[in-house]
Amino acid sequence: MLRLPPFDVHLPDELGAALALLAKHGRQARPMQGGTDLVPNLKLGQTKLEHAVLLAGIDELHGIELDDGELRLGAATGLNALAQDPQVQAHLPALAFAASRIASPQIRSMGTLGGNLCLDTRCRYINQSELWRQALGGCLKSHGRECHVVPGGQGCVAALSSDTAPVLIAYGACVHIAGWQDSALVRRHIALADLYDSDGVRHLRLADAEIVTAVRVPLPSANVHVGYRKWAVRKSIDFPLISVALRLERSDTGSLLAGLLVVSVLGPRPRVIDLKALAGRTIDADLAKALGQMAFDRCRPLPNVPYDADYRRERLAVEVRRLCTEMLNL
Amino acid sequence: MTETAPVDSTFLDTTAAEPTRARRLVICRLQVNGEGVAVVAPVHWTLLELLRYQLGLIGSKQGCDKGDCGACTVLLDGKPTLSCITLAVAVQGRCVETVEGLGVGGEPHPLQREFAERGAAQCGFCTPGVLMSAAAYLDELSSSAEPVVRQADIAAALGGNLCRCTGYTKIFEAVHAAATQILQRSKALADTSTDDAS
Numbered sequence: 001m002l003r004l005p006p007f008d009v010h011l012p013d014e015l016g017a018a019l020a021l022l023a024k025h026g027r028q029a030r031p032m033q034g035g036t037d038l039v040p041n042l043k044l045g046q047t048k049l050e051h052a053v054l055l056a057g058i059d060e061l062h063g064i065e066l067d068d069g070e071l072r073l074g075a076a077t078g079l080n081a082l083a084q085d086p087q088v089q090a091h092l093p094a095l096a097f098a099a100s101r102i103a104s105p106q107i108r109s110m111g112t113l114g115g116n117l118c119l120d121t122r123c124r125y126i127n128q129s130e131l132w133r134q135a136l137g138g139c140l141k142s143h144g145r146e147c148h149v150v151p152g153g154q155g156c157v158a159a160l161s162s163d164t165a166p167v168l169i170a171y172g173a174c175v176h177i178a179g180w181q182d183s184a185l186v187r188r189h190i191a192l193a194d195l196y197d198s199d200g201v202r203h204l205r206l207a208d209a210e211i212v213t214a215v216r217v218p219l220p221s222a223n224v225h226v227g228y229r230k231w232a233v234r235k236s237i238d239f240p241l242i243s244v245a246l247r248l249e250r251s252d253t254g255s256l257l258a259g260l261l262v263v264s265v266l267g268p269r270p271r272v273i274d275l276k277a278l279a280g281r282t283i284d285a286d287l288a289k290a291l292g293q294m295a296f297d298r299c300r301p302l303p304n305v306p307y308d309a310d311y312r313r314e315r316l317a318v319e320v321r322r323l324c325t326e327m328l329n330l
Numbered sequence: 331m332t333e334t335a336p337v338d339s340t341f342l343d344t345t346a347a348e349p350t351r352a353r354r355l356v357i358c359r360l361q362v363n364g365e366g367v368a369v370v371a372p373v374h375w376t377l378l379e380l381l382r383y384q385l386g387l388i389g390s391k392q393g394c395d396k397g398d399c400g401a402c403t404v405l406l407d408g409k410p411t412l413s414c415i416t417l418a419v420a421v422q423g424r425c426v427e428t429v430e431g432l433g434v435g436g437e438p439h440p441l442q443r444e445f446a447e448r449g450a451a452q453c454g455f456c457t458p459g460v461l462m463s464a465a466a467y468l469d470e471l472s473s474s475a476e477p478v479v480r481q482a483d484i485a486a487a488l489g490g491n492l493c494r495c496t497g498y499t500k501i502f503e504a505v506h507a508a509a510t511q512i513l514q515r516s517k518a519l520a521d522t523s524t525d526d527a528s
Contacts, residue, residue: 039416043415
């Protein structure tokens, strides 16, 4: 039995009120949507808070709209709703697929897009019970000074396990952020890839009173193809142990104009590899092999999540090759 | 609407070694198995704690208690939801269905009957959660334009429920049988009403 430590809960119905609460309570407050990441983390004592600010009642955070050549996805969009939305399926099929592969049916009916993008980082040490962790003492992410998964590690390398982040980066998505400064609502937007930092303790480049309100994704043109693959031990429930998203822009003659390879679950932020070195090559089985080799050479999975790191590195090359092969006939 | 007595203090502050301030209590108003209830509970309680410790509905199980195993699955506005990681205060005004509300008028639901007849429950701990996920699958199946019972869909719908006894085969068989039965029954009903109309 895991009981939640006591905290207060707020249910604002306006964005400004939510941000004012977050600003007032600072680090002691956290925004919460489905709670599928935050509540287990609170139960494990990995995260502590005094005030939970529930965002479900804020209308502005909901909805999927086509607007000026972009699809606007509200941060409170449910993961099942995202996977089953006809507009998402038509314009961003790889995102619909990635959302349909997150965790379990229950988690998908509770969790939201904003929550999946802002998932806390995970590792083999921190995602254990408080009692289990006490045996080794704290770590870089939990009031300690040493890393228990990468001996001698100076920075926290807990991994981002979001399924939607890599595929949305491949689609060129931008996140809209709302904050609270001098008692006023302030808005900004940044490329999704820039939301993530390399410090696993604080991997989101968000200020204390800032939340993600929406994601805007430019509709890809007909020659742009995006795909996603996730490797996990089980087909359901599990977080990815390696995930890859691939964007290929194809010329009229079938060669590669430009592309991106996004590899996730390496560390706190997805690795984005520009494929300009391969521009001009025919998109075929040889390119799939070259991409797999490139991923193997450029990425070194760490022993931060379960499974052998060397195996994950080999597996990464295979997943990239398979993903590209799947996309050859698009 | 049923107003319950104030919260049983034995369940308060089990985790805080030295409470530093009074914990806030709230009245949660929601529909549980078709009945409106108003329950007083600490504001940080989960829906599962509310169901089990305030309403006495102990069918939903406290398994892993962190959203992995699915034993606590209930339907929230018809969608399968993990009550162990849902805050009770967040479901104000919404409809919760638990395994206790599955059968009607003392009669077991077709799923429950098939589970019993086919030995789909062994130790039984996961069964209430599995039944609720299966009930959500049956609702979705019944509302689809061309319902077809597929093994792969059943496995996907039950993908968030762990069972350490059965190996899932008998569970899938029982859900398949109940789904087929329900589709046949609704087809027979539709045929009868077409006959009546003609």
